[in-house]
Amino acid sequence: MISLEGKTLGNQSFEGKKVLVRCDFNVPLDKASGEITDDTRIRESLPTIRRLLDGGAAVILMSHLGRPAGTGFEPQFSLAPVAERLGKLLSRPVHFSNDVFTEVTVSTARDLQAGEVLLLENLRFIKGETKGDEAFAAYLASLGNVYVNDAFGTAHRSHASTAVIARFFPDDKYFGLLMEHEITNLERLLHSAERPFTAVIGGAKVSSKIDVLKNLSGKVDNLVVGGGMAYTFVKAAGGKIGNSLVEEDKLDTAKEIMEEFAKKGVQLLLPEDSVCADRFDNAADRKVFPTREIPDGWMGMDIGPAAVARFSEVLASSKSVLWNGPLGVFEMENFSEGTLQIGRCIGKVTERGGYTAVGGGDSVAAVNKLGLAETLSYVSTGGGAMLEYLEGKKLPGVEAILA
Numbered sequence: 001m002i003s004l005e006g007k008t009l010g011n012q013s014f015e016g017k018k019v020l021v022r023c024d025f026n027v028p029l030d031k032a033s034g035e036i037t038d039d040t041r042i043r044e045s046l047p048t049i050r051r052l053l054d055g056g057a058a059v060i061l062m063s064h065l066g067r068p069a070g071t072g073f074e075p076q077f078s079l080a081p082v083a084e085r086l087g088k089l090l091s092r093p094v095h096f097s098n099d100v101f102t103e104v105t106v107s108t109a110r111d112l113q114a115g116e117v118l119l120l121e122n123l124r125f126i127k128g129e130t131k132g133d134e135a136f137a138a139y140l141a142s143l144g145n146v147y148v149n150d151a152f153g154t155a156h157r158s159h160a161s162t163a164v165i166a167r168f169f170p171d172d173k174y175f176g177l178l179m180e181h182e183i184t185n186l187e188r189l190l191h192s193a194e195r196p197f198t199a200v201i202g203g204a205k206v207s208s209k210i211d212v213l214k215n216l217s218g219k220v221d222n223l224v225v226g227g228g229m230a231y232t233f234v235k236a237a238g239g240k241i242g243n244s245l246v247e248e249d250k251l252d253t254a255k256e257i258m259e260e261f262a263k264k265g266v267q268l269l270l271p272e273d274s275v276c277a278d279r280f281d282n283a284a285d286r287k288v289f290p291t292r293e294i295p296d297g298w299m300g301m302d303i304g305p306a307a308v309a310r311f312s313e314v315l316a317s318s319k320s321v322l323w324n325g326p327l328g329v330f331e332m333e334n335f336s337e338g339t340l341q342i343g344r345c346i347g348k349v350t351e352r353g354g355y356t357a358v359g360g361g362d363s364v365a366a367v368n369k370l371g372l373a374e375t376l377s378y379v380s381t382g383g384g385a386m387l388e389y390l391e392g393k394k395l396p397g398v399e400a401i402l403a
């Protein structure tokens with residue numbers, strides 16, 4: 001279990017300090033207008049920025065946006081709209097450097113006063129960012145005298161601004177409040193979750209969840225499997241799954257996982273029945289079949305009513321729940337019921353005083369779409385980063401601060 005002692009902002013003063021903060025401002029933009037369509041990530045960075053400003057710091061913010069080529073400025077990936085939105089949210093002007101490297105950037109950073117905020121342009125306009133280039137990290141480091149990493153969404157990347165830069169601040173590197181929240185919750189899930197502990201794992205493919213499943217096998221009491229990946233398990237166990245999603249090359253892996261869970265005494269539950277469709281379409285004909293007996297021409301799109309009832313029973317007696325991945329094609333209204341029902345059951349676990357966590361991949365999109373976010377104890381902001389943490393991997397952005 002990780003100790004964050006001395007690595008969090010706590011209540012220390014940042015009087016007279018210039019704090020470099022790596023944020024995750026990778027927000028979605030409207031293709032035509034270039035406007036920010038969802039500013040959640042900017043809002044999530046506000047507590048750390050406010051905390052530092054209140055603590056007497058001048059704040060220099062760094063982020064990436066999208067996937068530019070790394071060969072210089074590309075207007076569609078500019079962080080300019082973020083600077084504007086951030087200024088509104090903070091109710092103070094945000095200086096913006098049009099380029100990461102210009103003399104103006106260096107002099108603006110140098111002259112920045114306590115209480116002022118500077119946002120650097122998209123770091124990924126410079127190739128050295130994603131390459132983890134030490135010279136680029138050194139340049140960024142030269143702009144400030146404290147480093148704070150609050151970008152959980154990119155904590156699994158070993159980039160110049162997310163990991164390498166920390167080397168230049170051996171005694172002045174900290175986790176921001178968002179990172180602290182994520183790590184504290186993930187550590188709780190992996191190391192001190194109250195039992196019974198149930199993992200609900202769904203989503204499209206087994207292949208993207210194999211390492212998560214393996215790492216959880218020694219930690220949970222129940223594993224509930226839904227979504228497209230369930231059909232690979234059902235087929236591996238000898239069922240007939242019609243035209244449902246299947247990864248033929250993962251049948252052996254699915255078998256191994258089932259054996260591993262059985263050996264560890266973990267109850268693994270597959271959906272007893274499925275809501276099936278005759279084509280991948282919201283308007284398709286629908287029929288419920290036992291998941292082990294889906295006729296050819298039909299595909300499992302959601303867990304069925306018997307599966308919902310059985311999964312709900314298990315959740316009703318759980319004290320901790322980890323949820324990753326939708327239980328069906330939740331984007332189509334006619335196949336979102338299973339995800340909604342199970343999401344509600346997980347919400348009830350929270351209501352009863354249990355601990356519930358969701359994150360990774362598409363899970364948060366499902367939770368937001370179905371209006372369930374408020375009912376859960378912890379909603380992770382990291383997709384890939386959360387999955388890698390759950391796989392038991394060490395994240396470069398976390399390790400760099402702990403080192």
Ligand code: AMP
Nearest residue numbers: 203204227228300301325328329361362
């Ligand atoms: P993931 O990113 O692995 O969590 O997968 C999320 C995707 O899985 C969503 O886009 C769902 O529509 C999809 N999905 C869930 N259940 C099924 C299913 N039964 N068949 C096909 N796709 C599914």
